[in-house]
Amino acid sequence: MKWTGLNDLRESYLKFFESKGHLRMASAPLVPQGDNSVLLINAGMTPLKKYFQGIEEPPRHRVTTCQKCIRTPDIDNVGKTARHGTYFEMLGNFSFGDYFKHEATAWAWEYLTKVLEIPEDRLWVTIYEEDDEAGDIWANEVGVPRDRIIKLGKADNFWEHGSGPCGPCSEIHFDRGEKYGPFESFEQAGECDRIIEIWNLVFTQFDNDGKGNYTQLATKNIDTGMGLERLACVMQDVDNLFEVDTIQNIMKKICSVAGVNYHDDPTTDVSIRVITDHIRSTTFMVGDGIRPSNEGRGYVLRRLLRRAARHGRMLGVNRPFLYEICDTVINENLTAYPELDEKREYIKKVIKTEEESFAKTVDKGMQILGEFIKELSADDTRKPILSGENLFKLHDTYGFPIDLTREILQEKNIGIDEERFFELMNEQKAKARSNQAFKGGWDEATANALSGLTTTFVGYKSLTADSKILAMIKDGEVTDVCNEGDEVTVVLDITPFYAESGGQVGDCGTITAGENVMQVIDTKKTGAGQFICNCHVESGCFYTDDSVKSAVDEKKRMATARNHTCAHLLQAALRKVLGDHVHQAGSFVDPYRCRFDFSHFSAVTPEELEKIEMLVNDWILAGIPVVTEELPIEEARKKGAMALFGEKYGDIVRVVQAGDVSTEFCGGTHLDNTAKAGLFKIISETSVASGVRRIEAVTGYNVLSAYDQTKAMVTNIAQVLKIANPTAVMQKCENMMNEMHAMQAEIDRLNGIISMSQMKNVTEGATEVNGIKVFSAMLSGVTGDSLRKAGDKLKDANDSFIAVLAGVSDGKGNFLCIASPEAVAKGANAGKIVKEIAAIAGGKGGGKPDTAMAGIADVTKIDEALLALTDIVKNMIG
Template sequence: MGEAYPDLVKQQDFVRTVVAREEERFRATLKSGTALLDTELDRLGPGATIGGSVAFLLHDTHGFPLELTREIALERGHDVDEDGFASEMAEQRRRAKDARKGGGGESVEVFAAVSAEHGPTHFLGDDSYAIDANVLAVTDDSIVLDHTPFYAESGGQVGDTGVITSPTGRARIVETVYGAPGVVRHRFEVLEGDIEVGQTVTAVIDGERRDAIKRNHTATHLLHWALRETLGDHVKQQGSLVGPDRLRFDFSHYEALSDDEIVAIEDLVAGDILANSPARHYETTKDKAEEIGAIAFFGDKYGDVVKVLEAGPHSTELCGGTHVKALGDIGPVKIISEASIGSNIRRIEAVSGMGPLERLREDERRIKAAADAMGVATDELVDAVERRVAEVKDLRTRIRDLERQAAAGRSGELAEQAVDGIVIARVDGLDRDGVRDLAVAVRDRAGIKAVVLGTAPEGGGVTIVAAVAADSGLNASELIADAAKKVKGGGGKSADLAVAGGKDPEALDEALDLVRAAVRS
């Protein structure tokens, strides 16, 4: 197989890593899906059918295959409503189809007619900010020109905004998209008057916004190169969004980036920007682009003639967006977030230009506010916080010691309430740890077989604790199983010391009564 696919041999360690992580993810999926299915099967009566909506939830949210749901259900004596599942799947496909449609029917016909008569709208390029153009069509919310300085949203880059002015009116362009293949649709809000078909208009884009987008878009290409340089050639673009305030880049990778990797990526990008190499943006044939090793971006479609961006000495990619002329125009680039968005797909967000400086100033304001709150200078803040954390930790230890002493004293009072060696009581005013310590203290007193304590802390929720003596013959988790369900909770699987949580404080007394009834029966 290595002879036919030599890349498999080169990348065998990477392939092993990805396969191993996929196995881990599937095991996690299996665990979460099985837990949900077990809960549903426990709720259903013998022989009942699992609803199609439940099977769909397992499939859609947890990635649980229908075949696996069916197999587990059959083992437990249940059927699955597969018709209901199919109906849910069909509804999901319908919603997705509706979401893709967009736009009104009449507008689509107008744009199609413009395309048939005039062909595609001519975009004048990166450096075109204001031009005169002729109006070819006007709908309720859109204008079509014969040529335009407005870049239409595509390739992950958002469209331009600006103003179009005619002899009889002005319109603010709030979005630029394609109304039909090649036909640029300028969506507008009326500022004054009307704009009519056949008029010559002045079209002016928001130049500051365009420049910010250009910086972020060229920075996206540099980040793509730096990611591949740092993480490996397996990194491929999986999507992007380039706006004026930030950029977003999705890429294939199997684990979270470390802090050191993020720093390395930022340093590579900064090095090219500081060198201020030119960014060349030009048209060539697709064959020539492939010959020079230009990388295609995810989701873009290319004809025989393509646009290539050479962003400095390292990044060469196909791209029809707008870009800076020199890398120094980008300014600093800072990665502000990194996260998983799917199996083996990561997402970074970054800012460029004034963005990093604005974030630095905001961080400085927050640090100054924190230092003021601590009563120290900013350069003393870390030491002050470490001292305060140590103080709080020490105080918590002292409080826990006092609570244990109090529990030991209170345990005698509760032990006196024992009936046949079993104590069941409500003890408000304690947190989860406090009620657990008290239960253990009561259990450890002479003559006590078991103790069940419940509390409803001021912060909300319910805690029920069961502690049983080793020679009691009782099971702590079984003692509070029904009580936990009563307070809309669960947990507590240990046989000698079980702690369960719940959501319904109002039901705590009834839950404890269930325990009393159970031990008497």
Template sequence: MQTAEIHRRWLDFFEKKGHTVVPSASLVSDDPSLMFTVAGMVPFVPYLSGLVPAPFDRATSVQKCIRTNDIEEVGKTPRHGTFFQMCGNFSFGDYFKEGAIRFAWELLTTSEADGGLGFAPEDLWVTVYEEDEEAIALWREHSTLPDERIQRLGKDTNYWSTGQPGPAGPCSEIFYDLGPEYGVDGGPATDDDRYVEIWNLVFMQYEVADVRSKTDFTILGELPRKNIDTGMGLERVAFIKQGVQNMYEIDQVRPVLDRAAEIAGKTYGEDHADDVRLRVIADHVRSGLMLIADGVTPSNEGRGYILRRLLRRVILSMRLLGVEGPCFAELFPVSRDAMQAAYPAVAEDFAFIERAAYAEEKTFLRTLASGIQILDSAVDAAKSANAAVPGDTAFLLHDTHGFPIELTLEIAEEAGVPVDAEVFTSLMQEQRDRAKADAKAKKGQRADLSIYKELRGLGETLFTGYGELVHEGRVLGIVVDGAPVREAHEGDIAELVLSETSLFAESGGQDADQGLIIGDGFEAEVLDVQKPVAGLIVHTVRVVIGTIGIDARAETRVDADYRRGATQAHSGTHIVHAALRDVIGQSAHQTGSYNKAGYLRLDFAHTEALSSETKSEIEEISNLAIRSDYDVVTREMPLDEAKALGAMALFGEKYGDRVRVVDIGGPWSRELCAGTHVSSSAEIGMINLISESSVGSTNRRVESLVGIEAFRNFAAERAIVQQLTGGLKVPRGELVTKVQDLGAQLRAAEKKIAALEAEKLRERVPQLLASAEQLGGVRAVLASLGAVGSADDIRSLALTIREQLGAQPGVVVLAGEAGGKPVVIAATTAAGREAGVRAGALVRTGAQILGGGGGGKDDLAQGGGTDAAQIDAALAEIRRSLGG
């Protein structure tokens, strides 16, 4: 049975049982505490916790998920994958244990011909929480399982909670027995790989508090509305139903594995290490495909970093299989073809997906080439010193150059040199600790979402700001220092939840409104407006006058000037986006944006820098659209209708069933957008592109000033031109030529000065040779040169002196200050190297004292630092290392 067919049967079954079919949410989670959607229940958490009223009593979904916490296990076990699909059925105060157990048994054991999954009852086992007599009785009633295949287990395996105060309850897990050839008898209680968990039924039954550990907490009592949350692993069921050994061999994954093996000239199943690498490739290519399809692009932080890591592990695994060139163009189309039956978007958006993936591959292959050069030098030095490759070098390669530690270890092992893994591990742990501390600090910046549960239950905050700037509402909640309070007093920084507001909350790239909240006897300055949970708007304010209390009437007043600037910038973003697509092509779609009064920033899919001519053309088209005074029309309609009209849905954005469509000039610019906008394009005033830059291998960024800020920038540039023409006494039309001439004169003068300085240094050769001393059996020239033009001057002088030393064992170590920074360069003769003198080792010795680092080969090396005052001390230490 194909994976897409299992997917279809799941949804059909539960739809017939009265469940609302909910499409898979994005892999990019709405939950601010999660980077990705890590489980099928994540999109339903607000409903399961009661934070947001559920819009349905029963629901079902097949949810896309990403987990990378067990990434090192991928390929090694039958069922660890970074991308997986979780089939779920959910009840929100409707059916409970009896329904969940009855539905699960029916779907699993109904024959394939009758629309079920066709599992033989004798192959199934279940586990229940040891004290859950109700669940045991229901399994006996609704299944044909004998008592010995209903096993009781403890809280550590069969009790679910979030680890925080809130809902919790027992669970019941369903396992498939692979057969005696896979392990010992005894059922899931043996914890043997023979028994594969395929479905978990969570009975959300109790309210818990004082959570001391996963198994130690206080049960306050039963929930007023009990919920059901279940999850069936689609890949696990697929590999069982398809009769293969693991999830990497199912129809959605195996084709990539086979293509990778073909490219590498390997046969799957012949070598365990190669098999693991092939599974990693198949898994990670699919994960990369699905992440990019959901708008994630490779970067050095957050979600983009996780994607980058997955893609680079594919490249590394292919390299370890012997493939050094690009291979994504062979692998990604195969994954697309395997996944498009279940997810048509991967085919529809493949042009964007392949552009992002292939650019990342090209970048990383260059990184590998440069990293190998650094590693080769470190390996040579380690060999010469009969030592290990330093752990800090391995960490530098990993952290700064993106060079995988696995490849460092393999190359070093082939050369017969160990790597100081202890230091590397220590540095990695320090980095993780810093990241955890940073994440904890960021997480603590806003109150726990649970404090909004009761407030959100009162209904959505009504936003009236599309049509008015002033509106009166009622204070529903006040939060100070992360805790709910009844009042906020003068001087407090507080979060206010109102029944209605005209203040725009930051979203869709648009910054929050500025303004005031005023009531009887109080006034508060608005510092920020956010939506911490769907449907709830929270105002962060500084109480300027008086005291704000619960139930007080409160008038929201938007700063009209700021809102005008923000609407200009947001509409300007749409116009620049349309102009980009006109000039570059339809592939240049928006991947991110930010706008506020007077400023816009737009990220778009593209791999090459824009020429000056292209930037000018985009700017001109944008301003012509403004001059054309296009009508800006906003309409609300169903999402499907909006898409049928050609409204652009942007990568990474999430949309409800009803959306706002913003047209500028009719279909010229038609996008889904919940931001605020001008009523006609002429109101934008002016677009002034001030910057274009790279924000990753597949994305570019343009920045622009808008409206009065654009005019002020042009006025400032005009003043600069007037000052230059006046000072240089040339007309404006000749200014560029005059500045170019002055630049050429300056460069010629600098070149002449550099030549004179170099000649002056060469005149010191006899004096420096005369200063040579015998140290450790070699003739050594060690000298501080003082301030010099550049490090190249020092290197040239060192090589000249080394040549004068001839065939005798010799070494030259020169140091100086170039550009305010200390530089040390060492050069050895062939006989000096035979005597055991290594330029790279000498440089590292000196650079440590200079507060920096360095390296190179045995014959020539360079280092530097930050403290030029330590040059003499560095040379003294080098002298001691030579035996002086």
């Protein structure tokens, strides 16, 4: 056997099956496209399910792939063993009703024994115990000795998932040799990891009705899978995936950054393996457009990054460092995934930002968790279990993931009340759902009515069409007629109306038949891709099969096109001014505005916004032709066309190019020349999520509307301020602000005099606790700032005291607690005192041992709260 690198193995496998008439397809993104059954792609066949299920026609009936995959059920074991990982690549060859068992077995054996030159006597084959056909093929055609063909039961060698297509499996196993243990039997050798499975061939030949009844499928399929990393272990004669060449290079980089060596210490080795696996996963996840968040696949990413960051700290790396390892991950995978290089800076920036965010929360979270652990340790009368309330507090208040809490506490042999934690999480989600408007989809009747209908879209080239009504739905039911005043959903055979897609709203317009008129309110697509018009019947009536005239509202379409084309120009300007890390994170264009979300990690400065706006207007005034064409995807990539992260594209793509400025994959409607945009004006720049900014802008006539609104507002302000000349508004406002500041300063001065006059006799009647004077006072008409100033005066005039002052102004109140250094030395804590005092008046607060403040919810209970001061202090220092 010849040592072979992982990247060379991948290429040799794909080339081999290309030679057998297979179409090599690129790995699908880790984000499933049009499949909500899985969170992340977790197997080689997952992106191909639509071909196996007959939903779509495959590009060829023989396909081979190397698919990126993420699996997280065993995440807690990653690092603790050398076998578990979350990221892997799956080699596969697939037949959609083409070849079957004879070819699949012969080619698998040929690749392993002829191409890779694995000795035949080190390979074993397992089959389903009732699949004699496969056994005969392996023995009689492939030439595998009968005593090396093992029959196993349904649990091991039959693939099915509920009802539907299923079938027997045949697995090829490799014998790693005596160093892993003796070979007493196939089962025993498997238990000691001497025998490992390397390739699984699934023969999909039955349909299961869900009741245990199996019938032969008319069209049989082949689905195979072989883990690339596991195959590399075999070819490189190493024990586990962490010793494979490309992965080993990532580990070496981590060890270099952390100043440690692999195999020196078992505890250190765990952390090295965790970081190695998780940085592989997260680099590819970010590259496929996933961003850290608190739900869904974004949470998986955040969990992996934070777990890796924590293990970095365990190695002594207390700064962001994972983003540095990204370079090694990318470099080791460039031959198969060159797009990683294009996204290199973006990937590193996302990961670094998440590391920095975690660094801000982890220290506080660890401090709070440490306090919880101390409380548990102090109470040895019960089994140490962290409550669900405390788990939720760590998660909700401090952003500390429960997975990280669980892992830390497992190391300390402390349990957690996960059941209560998830109860609280569900309560929180229920509240969030109750506050969110319901967003429904199409009902079942609508979906059934539209099934099988198709619409030809002609709206790129024409704003009108001669159409026929294929179907109408009113009140959720199919109807053959609609009348004046009805709200109806209409499907046309030919439509000029663009359906809402890719961030662009659907078209409006009219559908007419003589004097009969329907207003098209908007146009959408169903999940199956049909164009549907939501309409209001303005006059007359319409029938199914009517011939009608369809016309798009040209004014709105053009306004939308201005905004969409300018969204492309805006992205180009952002990348030019801010850097190549900028990528689209979402967009929305309609006739009134252009909204563009993009990856960036700080607010865009006014100077940068001015440059961006000027660039877009320069390109508009340059009158650059905008060319739209359909191209093979590889040709489009060669032209430098930008694609959306995580988006799945077909073999033919639509490309929109504005000269040398912008080239993007896009299915929307656009201008044919930038000059038709007129003008471009940025209205706002805000944050919408961590590392994502949003710009809203207007174009064309909407710029004039924005100008008119601003002019009207300035005129109205001038009238309110009684200024004849609107141009003097700014000076008048500055004068007024200066006057207000002077007045506020005078108010503060007078409040100080009032509060001090009320303070003259506050120490009379003070009680003494353990040598410390304790007194309180109620000050009327005193704001929080004045209360603090009064407290400063008390500090200057008194020694060895604890005081609580209550200040009330305009119905709002605050408590201030001050403890002198002598009082603090005896155990007084102003933060705890004010917390207890405020609670009596329904308020909350806290602070330092010497000074603390709290709010007052119920001012009628101030006296009651102040009367409790002496008892609180006695309990604390008495």
